[in-house]
Amino acid sequence: MKVNVTLDDALMERIDSYADANYMSRSGFVSLACTQYLNQMEAFRAIKEMALCMKKIADNGKLDHETMEQLEDMERLAKMCLPE
Secondary structure, eight states, rough: HHHHHOOOOHHHHHHHHHHHHTTHHHHHHHHHHHHHHHHHHHHHHHHHHHHHHHHHHHHHHHHOOOHHHHHHHHHHHHHHHOOO
């Protein structure tokens, strides 16, 4: 899909420089950067959810079914993101 985006000249120079130095196209770099940003935001969301689950467990002194499912979802995400 083609997209038109307006970027600052200095940022465009940095993008082109990085892409050239790493044998990437400009489009390849933008796709990679967007993917990495979105993955990072999903990881931050998962960390926040894990903290809330841990607080819930600490407050209640037990692990309910809903919290267990949330922890399992986070475990699956961690396995996808982190090599063993």
